[in-house]
Amino acid sequence: MAGLGSIDVPPSVADCIAFWTKPDQRLAGLANRLDANQIGAILGVVHARMLIPTPDDQLAAHLENARADVKFKSDLSEAHAADLAGRKAMAADWTRDRRK
Numbered sequence: 001m002a003g004l005g006s007i008d009v010p011p012s013v014a015d016c017i018a019f020w021t022k023p024d025q026r027l028a029g030l031a032n033r034l035d036a037n038q039i040g041a042i043l044g045v046v047h048a049r050m051l052i053p054t055p056d057d058q059l060a061a062h063l064e065n066a067r068a069d070v071k072f073k074s075d076l077s078e079a080h081a082a083d084l085a086g087r088k089a090m091a092a093d094w095t096r097d098r099r100k
Contacts, residue, residue, distance in 0.1 A: 004046060013061040016053045 005022045007015050023046055027039050034042075053061070 013053050013057045016050060017058060017061060019050060020052050
C-alpha cells in the first residue's frame, strides 16, 4: 500500500503544485511492482480529482511567493535596523556613563 499524499480542501494553487511533485516520485519508487499502464491509470484517477495547475497558475503562484519573500525580507531588514539603532544608543549611553 502506498500513499500519494494529501491536500487541503479547497486546495490553493500552491497546494496543487506541491501535491503534484509527489505522486510521480512515489510511483517511481513502485516501478518494480507496477507497469507503465498501471502507473498511468493511477495518475489518471488522481488527475480526475486534482487538476494540475496551468503554467499561468504556476507563474502567478511563484510571483505571489516572490512578493511575500520580498515583504518578509524588507520587514526583517527594518527590524534589524531598529535593533541596531537601539544597540548603538545603548552603547553610546554606556560609554557616556563610563566617562563620568
